[in-house]
Amino acid sequence: MNVTRGFTGRPRVHNAGLPPGQYDAGDDWPVLSAEVTPDLSPADWSFRIDGLVAEPRSWNWDEAHALPASAYEGDIHCVTSWSKFGVRFGGVSLDAFLAAVRPDPAATHAVAYAHTGYTANLPLADLTGGRAWIVWEYEGRPLPAEHGGPARLIVPHLYFWKSAKWIEGLRILDHDEPGFWEQNGYHARGNPWEEQRYSGD
Amino acid sequence: MPFVPPTRFAVPGRIAVSESAAAAWQTATLTEIRRETAHASTFRFAVPHWAGHLPGQHLLLRLTAGDGYVAQRHYSLASPPDDEGHIELTLDHVDGGEVSGWFHTVAAPGDQVEVRGPLSGFFAWPGDRPALLIGAGSGVVPLMSMLRHHRARGLDVPLRLLVSARGPEELIYADEFGAETTPVFTRRAPEGLPVGRMTAAQVAPLLDERPPGGWEAYVCGSNAFAEHASRLLVEAGQPVDRIRIERFG
Numbered sequence A: 001m002n003v004t005r006g007f008t009g010r011p012r013v014h015n016a017g018l019p020p021g022q023y024d025a026g027d028d029w030p031v032l033s034a035e036v037t038p039d040l041s042p043a044d045w046s047f048r049i050d051g052l053v054a055e056p057r058s059w060n061w062d063e064a065h066a067l068p069a070s071a072y073e074g075d076i077h078c079v080t081s082w083s084k085f086g087v088r089f090g091g092v093s094l095d096a097f098l099a100a101v102r103p104d105p106a107a108t109h110a111v112a113y114a115h116t117g118y119t120a121n122l123p124l125a126d127l128t129g130g131r132a133w134i135v136w137e138y139e140g141r142p143l144p145a146e147h148g149g150p151a152r153l154i155v156p157h158l159y160f161w162k163s164a165k166w167i168e169g170l171r172i173l174d175h176d177e178p179g180f181w182e183q184n185g186y187h188a189r190g191n192p193w194e195e196q197r198y199s200g201d
Numbered sequence B: 001m002p003f004v005p006p007t008r009f010a011v012p013g014r015i016a017v018s019e020s021a022a023a024a025w026q027t028a029t030l031t032e033i034r035r036e037t038a039h040a041s042t043f044r045f046a047v048p049h050w051a052g053h054l055p056g057q058h059l060l061l062r063l064t065a066g067d068g069y070v071a072q073r074h075y076s077l078a079s080p081p082d083d084e085g086h087i088e089l090t091l092d093h094v095d096g097g098e099v100s101g102w103f104h105t106v107a108a109p110g111d112q113v114e115v116r117g118p119l120s121g122f123f124a125w126p127g128d129r130p131a132l133l134i135g136a137g138s139g140v141v142p143l144m145s146m147l148r149h150h151r152a153r154g155l156d157v158p159l160r161l162l163v164s165a166r167g168p169e170e171l172i173y174a175d176e177f178g179a180e181t182t183p184v185f186t187r188r189a190p191e192g193l194p195v196g197r198m199t200a201a202q203v204a205p206l207l208d209e210r211p212p213g214g215w216e217a218y219v220c221g222s223n224a225f226a227e228h229a230s231r232l233l234v235e236a237g238q239p240v241d242r243i244r245i246e247r248f249g
Helices: A061-065 A095-100 B020-021 B097-106 B137-152 B200-208 B224-236
Strands: A046-051 A055-058 A069-077 A084-095 A109-114 A120-124 A133-138 A152-154 A165-175 B026-034 B042-047 B059-062 B071-074 B088-093 B111-120 B131-136 B161-167 B181-185 B216-221 B243-247
Touching: A046 A095, A046 B042, A055 A061, A055 A084, A055 A095, A061 B216, A084 A095, A095 A133, A120 B020, A165 B224, B020 B111, B059 B088, B059 B097, B071 B088, B071 B137, B088 B097, B088 B137, B131 B137, B131 B224, B137 B161, B137 B216, B161 B200, B200 B224, B216 B224
Parallel strands: A046 A165, B131 B161, B131 B216, B161 B181, B216 B243
Antiparallel strands: A046 A055, A069 A084, A084 A133, A109 A120, A109 A165, A133 A152, B026 B042, B026 B111, B042 B088, B059 B071, B059 B111
């Protein structure tokens, strides 16, 4: 351990919900997108799942909202070291979308892509079983554009760069293909509890 | 063939990232502290095994307390690549910031911290294409690495910098800017210069004088500034897929 001379740091918070190397951002919700925030209205939004599925299909805003509502209440963790506790997102479980397209038994991974062209790769196992959502509400209000509105993916058990803003679709694959940050040195999976920030962690 | 989404992403990574350099923590020894403004100082470090970086890249820095508590932050590199095992960071003194607070009140030459990097190729500028740089506050830091690189290598590819600060005394690197730079002052300005937020009147002329093939635009600052500046760029005709944005957070 290389102790830094004279460094004491913030008062210690023993929060079992805080992954290693993270701090509590409190009321802040930093925006870190790498691209220009798109001017995307609900009428222009659509979400598609294709690739290794029995029945590829797309949903428009109203069709997506007709699926059973589901909410995530819990914490989110950004690779830049902030975590945010007790947030509430409203939308639809990704399971409901996947049930409609029926992924092939050979499918193992997915690339999530945004209306801006941003991409993030994910194991299919991280997107199923009630652990991923397409959301359009934050704390009961429409999701702001800079946070991915009108709708984004959230996969809150992984670092938040996996939770693609302005979600446009999922391509289901039988192999892993690095997305935008993953091609730029970030970890393929991004589990905050194992501090999988960068490739090689 | 890798999956390519139907919308071409704005910002393809510009360079390959060294995975071994990004994975290893190294000791960085503070060799010099230079005050830039009342709130910002530059910290120079010796990192003997630094793998080298491109302007625009950042690193992860960590401080460790006696009880093992660790605080880590991402910081943009301010120095150009110099191949001599030295790097510089310019840090704002953030109110209540545990890492920047240590740097501004405790740190002295000879102190050691740990760094890993360089990280991320997305905001990097290899010096190959015309660059239009727009920053605010300490958002000028990665852009300054680009400007210094441009000068150090005597590059003839066009480069312009539009930099916003509250007033002249808060303009980081003020003495280093030349004809390539246009400062914008939002609260207080010297005689004869306008005061106020960056406007289309400052951005549009830079688009009008774009070189053949156009600019690669790099925007760095707070989220509010980045949203504002990127909107001005798009309105002035800069293609959305040639704007890279780095936001504080």
